[in-house]
Amino acid sequence: MEKLCNQYNLDFDQMKQWYDGYSFSDISSVYSPNSVISAVHFRKIKGYWPTSGTYESLKNYISMNFDGLKDAIVTMLGGEGVRVRTERFQNDMTSFRSKDDVLTLLIHLGYLAYDEHSKTVSIPNLEVADIFRDAVDDDTWGEIGKALSRSEELLNATIQKDSHAVENALEEIHNSDISVLQYNDENSLSCAVTLAYYTARNYYEIIRELPTGKGFADLAFLPYRNTDKPALLVELKYSKSADSAIQQIKNNRYDGPLKKYFDTLLLVGINYEKNARGENTKKHTCIIENA
Numbered sequence: 001m002e003k004l005c006n007q008y009n010l011d012f013d014q015m016k017q018w019y020d021g022y023s024f025s026d027i028s029s030v031y032s033p034n035s036v037i038s039a040v041h042f043r044k045i046k047g048y049w050p051t052s053g054t055y056e057s058l059k060n061y062i063s064m065n066f067d068g069l070k071d072a073i074v075t076m077l078g079g080e081g082v083r084v085r086t087e088r089f090q091n092d093m094t095s096f097r098s099k100d101d102v103l104t105l106l107i108h109l110g111y112l113a114y115d116e117h118s119k120t121v122s123i124p125n126l127e128v129a130d131i132f133r134d135a136v137d138d139d140t141w142g143e144i145g146k147a148l149s150r151s152e153e154l155l156n157a158t159i160q161k162d163s164h165a166v167e168n169a170l171e172e173i174h175n176s177d178i179s180v181l182q183y184n185d186e187n188s189l190s191c192a193v194t195l196a197y198y199t200a201r202n203y204y205e206i207i208r209e210l211p212t213g214k215g216f217a218d219l220a221f222l223p224y225r226n227t228d229k230p231a232l233l234v235e236l237k238y239s240k241s242a243d244s245a246i247q248q249i250k251n252n253r254y255d256g257p258l259k260k261y262f263d264t265l266l267l268v269g270i271n272y273e274k275n276a277r278g279e280n281t282k283k284h285t286c287i288i289e290n291a
Helices: 002-007 012-019 033-042 054-062 069-077 099-108 126-135 143-149 151-159 163-174 186-196 198-202 242-251 256-261
Strands: 022-024 027-030 113-115 120-122 204-212 215-223 232-238 266-274 280-290
Touching: 002 012, 012 033, 012 126, 012 204, 022 113, 054 069, 054 099, 054 126, 069 099, 069 126, 069 143, 069 186, 099 120, 126 198, 143 151, 143 163, 143 186, 143 198, 151 163, 151 186, 151 198, 151 266, 163 186, 163 266, 163 280, 186 198, 186 215, 186 232, 186 266, 198 204, 215 256, 232 242, 242 266, 242 280
Parallel strands: 232 266
Antiparallel strands: 022 027, 113 120, 204 215, 215 232, 266 280
């Protein structure tokens, strides 16, 4: 892959984000071959997944009324893996008894990647993630589909340092009827933030827990070489303050892979507040600063 990217002047990191993500017990990195060849042929990295029947079939599978299925899809759209039991699958496309049956079928069809060590599934890459995004972009998915469709607008607002737009977008997602987003810690807040910035994946490599000097950044958005976007360093706080999030970033410095982005780096501090009685208020605060 590196040789192909060098030969045809394509960004290797971007190719990896778009077409990698599958693995087997003795092979840790497997790309979608048709998509790679198409990207090389057309000198353009984008979705080349066969479109015939894709949208409707995936939409039908992920909309099945099994407990936990909707939460699992949203969790994976937020960049997390989901535990799955594959052994009960009947090896057909009609006999479904649980969310695990649906997820197992999606592994067989290539829509999901399976990690046999952790027994989890995830959306393998950006190409497949775009198909999932299209499949949830209708009324049956409520505010989630709307939030995903507005994520480009949110990214632009962040780059323009419009903190109120960030706060409103996060509250929109948190007000949805998806239980997995009714968070109680910074990890579930991270899932909501990743969803809010969904289309940022087209321009950035998004890394969780990136080493930065003395500590780790909750989320780092590192731009691909062919984009003119600034790097973003996001720190999340739960029932503390956006100010403390910004201060933590500054205390931990900007070492490691962030050094080369220092001139354009934006610091984003996001906090979710509880009231005095410890109840969730669905109130988010955000501060955005230049490094």
